[in-house]
Amino acid sequence: xxxxxxxxxxxxxxxxxxxxxxxxxxxxxxxxxxxxxxxxxxxxxxxxxxxxxxxxxxxxxxxxxxxxxxxxxxxxxxxxxxxxxxxxxxxxxxxxxxxxxxxxxxxxxxxxxxxxxxxxxxxxxxxxxxxxxxxxxxxxxxxxxxxxxxxxxxxxxxxxxxxxxxxxxxxxxxxxxxxxxxxxxxxxxxxxxxxxxxxxxxxxxxxxxxxxxxxxxxxxxxxxxxxxxxxxxxxxxxxxxxxxxxxxxxxxxxxxxxxxxxxxxxxxxxxxxxxxxxxxxxxxxxxxxxxxxxxxxxxxxxxxxxxxxxxxxxxxxxxxxxxxxxxxxxxxxxxxxxxxxxxxxxxxxxxxxxxxxxxxxxxxxxxxxxxxxxxxxxxxxxxxxxxxxxxxxxxxxxxxxxxxxxxxxxxxxxxxxxxxxxxxxxxxxxxxxxxxxxxxxxxxxxxxxxxxxxxxxxxxxxxxxxxxxxxxxxxxxxxxxxxxxxxxxxxx
Amino acid sequence: xxxxxxxxxxxxxxxxxxxxxxxxxxxxxxxxxxxxxxxxxxxxxxxxxxxxxxxxxxxxxxxxxxxxxxxxxxxxxxxxxxxxxxxxxxxxxxxxxxxxxxxxxxxxxxxxxxxxxxxxxxxxxxxxxxxxxxxxxxxxxxxxxxxxxxxxxxxxxxxxxxxxxxxxxxxxxxxxxxxxxxxxxxxxxxxxxxxxxxxxxxxxxxxxxxxxxxxxxxxxxxxxxxxxxxxxxxxxxxxxxxxxxxxxxxxxxxxxxxxxxxxxxxxxxxxxxxxxxxxxxxxxxxxxxxxxxxxxxxxxxxxxxxxxxxxxxxxxxxxxxxxxxxxxxxxxxxxxxxxxxxxxxxxxxxxxxxxxxxxxxxxxxxxxxxxxxxxxxxxxxxxxxxxxxxxxxxxxxxxxxxxxxxxxxxxxxxxxxxxxxxxxxxxxxxxxxxxxxxx
Numbered sequence: 001x002x003x004x005x006x007x008x009x010x011x012x013x014x015x016x017x018x019x020x021x022x023x024x025x026x027x028x029x030x031x032x033x034x035x036x037x038x039x040x041x042x043x044x045x046x047x048x049x050x051x052x053x054x055x056x057x058x059x060x061x062x063x064x065x066x067x068x069x070x071x072x073x074x075x076x077x078x079x080x081x082x083x084x085x086x087x088x089x090x091x092x093x094x095x096x097x098x099x100x101x102x103x104x105x106x107x108x109x110x111x112x113x114x115x116x117x118x119x120x121x122x123x124x125x126x127x128x129x130x131x132x133x134x135x136x137x138x139x140x141x142x143x144x145x146x147x148x149x150x151x152x153x154x155x156x157x158x159x160x161x162x163x164x165x166x167x168x169x170x171x172x173x174x175x176x177x178x179x180x181x182x183x184x185x186x187x188x189x190x191x192x193x194x195x196x197x198x199x200x201x202x203x204x205x206x207x208x209x210x211x212x213x214x215x216x217x218x219x220x221x222x223x224x225x226x227x228x229x230x231x232x233x234x235x236x237x238x239x240x241x242x243x244x245x246x247x248x249x250x251x252x253x254x255x256x257x258x259x260x261x262x263x264x265x266x267x268x269x270x271x272x273x274x275x276x277x278x279x280x281x282x283x284x285x286x287x288x289x290x291x292x293x294x295x296x297x298x299x300x301x302x303x304x305x306x307x308x309x310x311x312x313x314x315x316x317x318x319x320x321x322x323x324x325x326x327x328x329x330x331x332x333x334x335x336x337x338x339x340x341x342x343x344x345x346x347x348x349x350x351x352x353x354x355x356x357x358x359x360x361x362x363x364x365x366x367x368x369x370x371x372x373x374x375x376x377x378x379x380x381x382x383x384x385x386x387x388x389x390x391x392x393x394x395x396x397x398x399x400x401x402x403x404x405x406x407x408x409x410x411x412x413x414x415x416x417x418x419x420x421x422x423x424x425x426x427x428x429x430x431x432x433x434x435x436x437x438x439x440x441x442x443x444x445x446x447x448x449x450x451x452x453x454x455x456x457x458x459x460x461x462x463x464x465x466x467x468x469x470x471x472x473x474x475x476x477x478x479x480x481x482x483x484x485x486x487x488x489x490x491x492x
Numbered sequence: 493x494x495x496x497x498x499x500x501x502x503x504x505x506x507x508x509x510x511x512x513x514x515x516x517x518x519x520x521x522x523x524x525x526x527x528x529x530x531x532x533x534x535x536x537x538x539x540x541x542x543x544x545x546x547x548x549x550x551x552x553x554x555x556x557x558x559x560x561x562x563x564x565x566x567x568x569x570x571x572x573x574x575x576x577x578x579x580x581x582x583x584x585x586x587x588x589x590x591x592x593x594x595x596x597x598x599x600x601x602x603x604x605x606x607x608x609x610x611x612x613x614x615x616x617x618x619x620x621x622x623x624x625x626x627x628x629x630x631x632x633x634x635x636x637x638x639x640x641x642x643x644x645x646x647x648x649x650x651x652x653x654x655x656x657x658x659x660x661x662x663x664x665x666x667x668x669x670x671x672x673x674x675x676x677x678x679x680x681x682x683x684x685x686x687x688x689x690x691x692x693x694x695x696x697x698x699x700x701x702x703x704x705x706x707x708x709x710x711x712x713x714x715x716x717x718x719x720x721x722x723x724x725x726x727x728x729x730x731x732x733x734x735x736x737x738x739x740x741x742x743x744x745x746x747x748x749x750x751x752x753x754x755x756x757x758x759x760x761x762x763x764x765x766x767x768x769x770x771x772x773x774x775x776x777x778x779x780x781x782x783x784x785x786x787x788x789x790x791x792x793x794x795x796x797x798x799x800x801x802x803x804x805x806x807x808x809x810x811x812x813x814x815x816x817x818x819x820x821x822x823x824x825x826x827x828x829x830x831x832x833x834x835x836x837x838x839x840x841x842x843x844x845x846x847x848x849x850x851x852x853x854x855x856x857x858x859x860x861x862x863x864x865x866x867x868x869x870x871x872x873x874x875x876x877x878x879x880x881x882x883x884x885x886x887x888x889x890x891x892x893x894x895x896x897x898x899x900x901x902x903x904x905x906x907x908x909x910x911x912x913x914x915x916x917x918x919x920x921x922x923x924x925x926x927x928x929x930x931x
């Protein structure tokens with residue numbers, strides 16, 4: 001063994017010890033304890049050493065470290081993509097700290113931006129949750145935590161594994177090894193490669209054969225989910241005939257110090273399995289001029305590996321300064337089904353380039369895409385989708401509908417659907433419309449005494465109904481409110 | 493870049509350009525524009541499929557081929573005028589064989605009042621200044637390699653002007669004949685077409701072949717419609733089986749101008765058509781109608797971009813595609829509504845039939861909307877003949893093959909229904925019927 005590796009091992013051990021110590025101390029002395037930043041975060045920058053340290057900090061096995069390094073080496077060879085219809089400021093990847101426990105947390109709600117609190121009020125977020133959402137560093141015991149533990153027991157009884165990715169790597173290495181990167185390979189795209197190299201944490205869900213997950217799983221309920229980090233990695237595996245519905249995010253705006261979020265979500269559905277994945281994304285969109293705000297560059301892909309499997313994506317995207325995500329389905333199994341329902345709302349100077357890919361490989365595969373884009377202010381909202389029917393996809397069927405609604409004169413709404421068909425028995429249909437809120441509809445509402453802003457949100461709600469219907473009930477109610485809040489000031 | 497320069501295609505054309513001086517050189521600005529465009533082409537070479545506009549059309553095979561620049565023997569090639577005779581098209585005609593103007597085949601004797609029509613080579617000998625704006629254009633987009641090549645090497649083409657208020661009723665016939673030669677020839681034609689205020693013109697652009705050849709033809713056309721002008725433009729592309737044809741049309745419509753563009757793509761082995769239309773004036777209207785019917789190993793790629801940038805403009809596009817054999821049909825239809833272009837009404841429909849397991853159709857309708865007082869919609873489908881319709885016809889004693897070709901023809905025919913020239917419409921229907929797969 002060379003001295004260099006010995007040094008590195010020692011260093012990792014020291015860091016690990018420090019991290020553990022800091023974590024323990026942090027819990028006990030939260031109010032007054034000032035953590036030494038050097039002990040629980042890595043210096044900014046990205047290199048093989050940093051990745052090794054990160055992996056060591058997270059006590060990962062050797063194969064995981066190697067996996068990360070492989071991704072990193074690939075990432076180095078890739079050019080930053082510029083094809084999306086987005087205006088992205090230069091990202092300095094060396095200026096980011098790839099492992100940092102959240103710093104500069106406000107110490108109480110009094111220090112939190114009053115605007116944020118106002119929004120919570122409007123959304124009806126319970127008081128005890130507001131602190132958590134605002135990222136206040138108080139160690140209160142929330143209902144959700146205790147609720148979470150009860151859930152865990154119930155899940156364990158039916159054999160469902162639901163834990164953080166770090167835990168999964170330690171506890172279920174063979175499962176993680178088998179499926180991680182099998183849907184989104186390490187070198188898939190620029191941001192997926194980056195994520196594979198430096199992902200901090202995420203969720204791991206495993207539903208064994210024939211099990212119908214007894215409840216809707218949500219990151220929100222997961223213990224230790226307080227700060228999942230900017231490079232989130234989620235892996236959901238559904239074995240034969242299993243079913244799960246997974247909710248990601250929440251409707252209340254999340255405060256976050258990190259500008260760049262590059263998450264990867266992988267779904268694997270084996271024979272007759274069904275996965276329903278719902279997202280409500282409401283990260284900080286920046287101020288009215290677009291300053292600050294999160295870059296949300298996400299790779300989400302589901303693989304219908306088994307026959308008769310089904311993957312359904314539903315998303316409500318209202319936050320982030322820049323959203324760049326295309327939840328996709330690879331319909332490999334015969335008669336597998338892919339669905340994509342999306343509402344993307346942009347306001348002020350937000351930019352969204354989002355859509356889906358449906359890759360039909362198996363026979364008799366079906367896909368359905370419903371996308372609703374709403375742009376207001378000076379924002380830009382694009383749908384970008386690909387429907388690809390491979391030669392063997394006998395009898396494949398796709399239906400795509402994407403509608404855009406414009407509110408205001410300075411926003412943009414765009415549609416870029418790609419259709420590639422190689423099988424003569426396939427039927428692929430695409431329809432798109434773009435319009436503004438019709439004056440007739442507005443007039444009708446107003447003549448019945450509904451105020452302008454309420455009328456607009458009523459119409460917008462109707463416009464999005466098709467997608468909201470696919471959301472789990474409580475989410476749907478919140479999503480509606482969320483749109484109202486997000487559209488504030490868009491009219492008049 | 494250096495790799496692009498190394499391809500035989502680029503190599504052969506650059507060499508040819510260095511050896512043969514172009515006709516009508518000596519005009520300073522034209523020589524400069526030609527040189528600059530050639531340099532740009534030399535630097536970029538042919539685009540690869542990573543360039544978005546060429547995503548579905550690979551030029552690797554073309555890049556490996558060598559071409560001779562222009563046909564020195566064009567004047568002597570035997571061409572029977574019956575090849576390009578069209579019913580309902582009896583106006584003046586301009587005929588080019590392998591890109592070279594043939595006065596003997598053309599008909600320029602009795603031009604209607606208000607119409608100026610001459611080959612580019614002649615127009616440049618007179619006062620070239622009016623052509624300066626169009627011919628000094630630079631093509632800067634990454635995928636514009638052929639337009640650059642054309643701007644650098646086109647020695648001939650069509651210069652057509654309709655004076656303000658003049659109505660040219662009998663269709664003007666522009667014919668491009670590909671004739672077999674000793675080598676594979678690359679020819680380039682450049683058109684400048686302008687309709688004055690309130691002028692009207694009916695134009696038929698016709699690509700045909702006599703015998704087998706594998707030439708490359710490029711064509712760049714700048715078409716301008718001044719206020720209130722009306723244009724009906726029919727393109728009948730019946731080029732030779734093995735030929736490569738690249739067309740680049742820019743159409744500009746000023747206030748209240750109206751253009752109807754009809755395109756029928758039947759021939760060629762590799763065909764690319766870029767159609768860029770700009771609705772630049774208030775209340776201008778554009779109608780595009782197109783059909784491609786492919787078989788064998790044909791590859792036809794249509795890239796249409798319609799830009800609304802004035803008030804109360806309208807565009808309506810209807811395209812149908814049929815792909816059989818091992819062919820590949822590509823159609824992109826982009827609609828852009830610029831900021832402030834309120835009252836725009838844009839629609840596009842692209843329906844396609846995929847008739848064979850080896851064929852492929854790629855369609856990409858796009859909307860880019862920056863104004864809110866708009867109506868914009870597009871629809872695209874890829875599918876096959878309706879089983880129930882087939883069953884209906886068969887239950888009435890029509891054999892399967894015939895039923896299929898009837899339905900396929902009906903699928904395409906609707907596109908040309910609005911074409912006012914009945915005789916020509918009938919001919920197009922007939923050509924389409926002949927061309928469609930009967931099995």
